[in-house]
Amino acid sequence: MSEIKRFNAYHRILHIVMAVSFLGLVASGMPLRYSEAPWAAWLVNLLGGYKAAGLIHRICGVVTFGYFAAHILFVLYDIVVVRKLRFDPFGPESMVPWVKDIEDIFYNFKWFFGLGPQPRFDRWAYWEKFDYWAVFWGVGMIGVSGLFLWFPEFFGRVFPGWAFNIATVIHSDEALLAAGFIFTIHFFNTHLRPEKFPMDVVIFSGTLPLQELRHERPLEYERLQQEGRLDAVTVKGQPAFLTDLGILFGFCLVIIGMVLLVLIILGQFFS
Secondary structure: OOEEEOOOHHHHHHHHHHHHHHHHHHHHHHHHHOOOOHHHHHHHHHHOOHHHHHHHHHHHHHHHHHHHHHHHHHHHHHHHHHOOOOOOOOOOOOOOOOHHHHHHHHHHHHHHOOOOOOOOOOOOOHHHHHHHHHHHHHHHHHHHHHHHHHOHHHHHOOOOOHHHHHHHHHHHHHHHHHHHHHHHHHHHHHHHOOOOOOOOOHHHHOEEEHHHHHHHOHHHHHHHHHOOOOOOOEEOOOOHHHHHHHHHHHHHHHHHHHHHHHHHHHHHOOO
16 A cells, blocks of 8 residues: 655654653642642652652743754755755745635534534645644743743843742643643544544555545545655655554553643642
8 A cells, every 4th residue: 555655754753752741740740730639639749749840840931842842943944955945935835824724614514513524634624734833932931931930030130029929820821721632623623523533544654545645634635646746755665663653652641641631630620
C-alpha cells in the first residue's frame, strides 16, 4: 500500500516532547490549583512530594520554551533556506487561517446536521490550524505568566505587585483552559472521531495511506497530482514495530490525559 509522507522525524519527535512535557505540567500544576480536592495530595505524593512536583513543573516549563524556540527556528529555516522565501503565507501549505477556513467551518457544521456535503480539505483543516495557534497563545500567556511567578524578585524590580496577582490568575486559568481543550476537543478531533477511532497513528508513523489522503484531503491529493509532486512524497512506510510502539505510546498519553481530565472535573466541586 502506497504511503504519503506527512510528518518527518523532526516533527514527530517534537510532538512527543511537547505531549510529555504538557502532561508533566498539568500533572504537577493542577494539584496546586485544586489543593483542597482529595486527589491533590495523592497525586503530589505520586510525583514525589511538593518539592519534586515543583521541580517537574519547572523542568517541563523549560522544555516547553525549548521546543517552542526549536519550532520557530525550523520554520524560519524552511522559509528562508529551503523555500528561498518563495512561500505563500495564505496558501494551502501554510498554517495561517484564511477565508477558506471560515467557509469550511460553515459547511462542516451544515454537514454535521445533514444539510450539505462535507467540505473538501487541503493540507491543513481548520481545526488543525486552531490547534497550532492555540499552542502559540498558550506558550505566550502561560509561559510568560509562569516566568513572573518563577522569578518574582527579578520582575518585581520593574512591575508593581498587582502584576503578580494578574500573572497568577492568567497562569492558572489559561492552564485549565489548555488542559480542558487538549483532553476533550483535541483528543476527539485527532483520535476519537469515528474515522480515526481509537487512534490516529499518522503523527507516530509519519505517513498516511494514499487512499486516506484521497478520501480525507481530496484538495491536497488533486494539488499534488497537478503539481507533479505525488510520486515525490510517496514513500515506504516505517517498520511496523515502530508504528506499534507509537500506538502504545499514544494510548498511554490519551489514558493519562483522560484521567487528568476526570480529576480536574472532580476538582471543580472543591474549588
